[in-house]
Amino acid sequence: MIVDLLPSEEQQLIDDSVRALLAERLPVERLRETASHGGAAERAAWGDFVALGLFGIGIAEADGGHGLGAAEEALVARALGRHLVSLSVLAQMAAPHLATDDALRTRLISGETRATFATVVDQGTAQRIDGDNADWLILLGEGVALVDVPAEAAPIACLDETVSLARLDGSFPAFERADSADRISLLLAAYLSGIAQATLDMAVAYAATREQFGQPIGAFQAIKHMCADMAVRGAAAEAQVLHAAVAFGAGLDDRAEVACARLLATDAALRNANANIQIHGAMGFTAECDAHLYLKRARLVSVLGSSRQAEQERLLAGVA
Amino acid sequence: MRIIGTPELTAFRDQCRTWLGENAPAKPWPMDGEALRDFDLAWQRRQYEGGWAGVSWPKDYGGLGLSLLEQLVWHEEYARAGAPQSRSMFVALSHAGPTLIVQGSEAQKQRHLLPILKGEENWCQGFSEPGAGSDLSNLKTRAEIDGESLIVNGTKIWTTYGHLARWQELLVRTDPEAPRHKGISWVICDMRSPGIEVRPIVTMSGIAHFAQVFYDNVRIPLSNVVGGLHNGWKVAMTTLGFERGTGTIAHQYELARTVDELITMARDLPSSDGRGRAIDDGTTATDLATLRAEVMALRSLAAMTISRGLRQAVPGAEGNIAALYYAELTRRVHAAALDLLGPRGLERTGGHDWPLAFLESFKWGIGGGTSEIRRNTIGERVLGLPKGPSAR
Ligand SMILES: Cc1cc2nc3c(=O)[nH]c(=O)nc-3n(C[C@H](O)[C@H](O)[C@H](O)COP(=O)(O)OP(=O)(O)OC[C@H]3O[C@@H](n4cnc5c(N)ncnc54)[C@H](O)[C@@H]3O)c2cc1C
Numbered sequence: 255m256i257v258d259l260l261p262s263e264e265q266q267l268i269d270d271s272v273r274a275l276l277a278e279r280l281p282v283e284r285l286r287e288t289a290s291h292g293g294a295a296e297r298a299a300w301g302d303f304v305a306l307g308l309f310g311i312g313i314a315e316a317d318g319g320h321g322l323g324a325a326e327e328a329l330v331a332r333a334l335g336r337h338l339v340s341l342s343v344l345a346q347m348a349a350p351h352l353a354t355d356d357a358l359r360t361r362l363i364s365g366e367t368r369a370t371f372a373t374v375v376d377q378g379t380a381q382r383i384d385g386d387n388a389d390w391l392i393l394l395g396e397g398v399a400l401v402d403v404p405a406e407a408a409p410i411a412c413l414d415e416t417v418s419l420a421r422l423d424g425s426f427p428a429f430e431r432a433d434s435a436d437r438i439s440l441l442l443a444a445y446l447s448g449i450a451q452a453t454l455d456m457a458v459a460y461a462a463t464r465e466q467f468g469q470p471i472g473a474f475q476a477i478k479h480m481c482a483d484m485a486v487r488g489a490a491a492e493a494q495v496l497h498a499a500v501a502f503g504a505g506l507d508d509r510a511e512v513a514c515a516r517l518l519a520t521d522a523a524l525r526n527a528n529a530n531i532q533i534h535g536a537m538g539f540t541a542e543c544d545a546h547l548y549l550k551r552a553r554l555v556s557v558l559g560s561s562r563q564a565e566q567e568r569l570l571a572g573v574a
Numbered sequence: 575m576r577i578i579g580t581p582e583l584t585a586f587r588d589q590c591r592t593w594l595g596e597n598a599p600a601k602p603w604p605m606d607g608e609a610l611r612d613f614d615l616a617w618q619r620r621q622y623e624g625g626w627a628g629v630s631w632p633k634d635y636g637g638l639g640l641s642l643l644e645q646l647v648w649h650e651e652y653a654r655a656g657a658p659q660s661r662s663m664f665v666a667l668s669h670a671g672p673t674l675i676v677q678g679s680e681a682q683k684q685r686h687l688l689p690i691l692k693g694e695e696n697w698c699q700g701f702s703e704p705g706a707g708s709d710l711s712n713l714k715t716r717a718e719i720d721g722e723s724l725i726v727n728g729t730k731i732w733t734t735y736g737h738l739a740r741w742q743e744l745l746v747r748t749d750p751e752a753p754r755h756k757g758i759s760w761v762i763c764d765m766r767s768p769g770i771e772v773r774p775i776v777t778m779s780g781i782a783h784f785a786q787v788f789y790d791n792v793r794i795p796l797s798n799v800v801g802g803l804h805n806g807w808k809v810a811m812t813t814l815g816f817e818r819g820t821g822t823i824a825h826q827y828e829l830a831r832t833v834d835e836l837i838t839m840a841r842d843l844p845s846s847d848g849r850g851r852a853i854d855d856g857t858t859a860t861d862l863a864t865l866r867a868e869v870m871a872l873r874s875l876a877a878m879t880i881s882r883g884l885r886q887a888v889p890g891a892e893g894n895i896a897a898l899y900y901a902e903l904t905r906r907v908h909a910a911a912l913d914l915l916g917p918r919g920l921e922r923t924g925g926h927d928w929p930l931a932f933l934e935s936f937k938w939g940i941g942g943g944t945s946e947i948r949r950n951t952i953g954e955r956v957l958g959l960p961k962g963p964s965a966r
Contacts, residue, residue: 255579458959461959481957485956490899497870497873514866518868
């Protein structure tokens, strides 16, 4: 099978317009202010997302969406990752796929009804992410399900302080793995590949300008090669994400393709975020430098309905 | 971003598959010496007679002039059929031939191109020297102009199949006064010329893969200079840029097959403590799953290279990303094979020669540009970081 992994004109247009919106409304610096944490900045930009048609992008036109596919969704998710956009936006893109009745789907696409992710910790506990005013939860475990929000939620401090995390107590049965779970995992992988690219860009920009010993640190091979390895990891993750997205549902082994994308994108995001901190020296260790934000978000996403063990099993199961 | 498919491409794929299915030679193939060369030439001749030689060469020079997509289909089917790699024909088909097509004179093209496609003559590459490896422009092999000839003195090393080749693409210094990159010429060297001595070099895998070539007053007609006197650096660099992602498909398929084979083996082999199967061991499962993910990503990286090739005629330095990824991955895959096999991994028996594949896997991070040089290139030419001393 031959796949073209570069965007068509139409796809490029989508990517450009999402990026332009994010650059204007949601620059990463916003997260230096607590007021924009927990998805607050995204809620303020909600109308723009709706106007762009983001929430129905991959939904068939007959179902009230824009009739595009997993590839376009992945492009959007990648851009969201670059800007560390609240995962509630990604959840809102995923939720219409899970809605079983037309009315709910329509309200999700129009943004009136809100969904967010919750990750299953054990059968009695889940963690809700950026869901301060969510009406529905996408429970992420081995499988996924769209469920009503339980009444009780206890806020809890999170490794990623830019996120609003809440403990939910209830009954969270295990759901079977289904295509919808793979589709969401693919979105999360795309988001992670965006983090891998953003941290590479940030590291390269710093390495090209910061001088020590009379030259830019990027001229030192220890730094240059670290950047090259970041580029390779980022490129591999991105190519795999796009490949899985283009081929999704086309008769390949989707489960293994997505597991591969998720595993490599997680790895690329985490390792690039680490390297980015190192390349920034002490500046990278401070709160005022954005480098830590990528690391924290990558950590958070890495455990959402995924574990290295589970992805590995899906990869190995793919070999006949 | 889409799946590319047309009825024409599907029909073409069927044609390729049918011909390769009926004509690709079965293993085992000779792995060394003249038997290897004769085998490679014969396979090339068969492709020529079947109408399949020179898939990427223009029609004017006897090639098929296929579109990039058709080439891709051919290479995919070639890999799927497990057809032999071009080996001692590689330089002629993928390097010297394409260089002559772009830079050669009409007479040079007339003389050399058809014999390559017909499997009559093969070529080797004489670029590296004992003192000029990564730093190729430091090459010292001297060629003095004497009337209508060049007189060559010096030595080349690591010349793959130099002892088995009929012709050589040779880089020599024709102007020692000029700046490093400006005094070099690209010449066609007849390996049967008087004054040439070829000493095969045995590699760590026990094969006489390459050779050192000595030139003692070797006379080469000036008319064998390609692309202009002292212009050899530019000529050499054009061909290094020819890789558009199709040539590596066979390697990539092979590696994917190897990983699948390892996973299947791990399901059968007993674990080291004898209580279960090797795959039940967490570390083994992790290693194999990671390798499988990486070979899938390698395929996706190649698809990305090809997607770029569909849009731009001259590919950029991004190709180094997939090449570096392959170089590192192939070593890990073959090391994992030995890990999995334990003491059995020491045995060189018939069937799959795992020790040989392991030893061979080291060449990828060295030949054709070391992994360190590739990292420099990615840093400088893909990411735009400031140059160090090694920009090539
Ligand atoms: C299997 C095989 C086949 C080959 N076939 C051919 C052939 O057909 N024709 C031909 O001309 N040549 C051939 N070569 C030679 C090949 O091109 C050279 O080996 C390669 O360019 C490296 O040069 P070198 O071996 O002299 O290593 P060096 O350049 O001496 O490198 C030694 C070490 O130093 C590192 N290093 C060097 N410079 C830098 C730098 N600037 N920054 C960081 N690290 C650096 C290298 O990465 C390497 O680790 C072949 C080599 C192999 C292994």
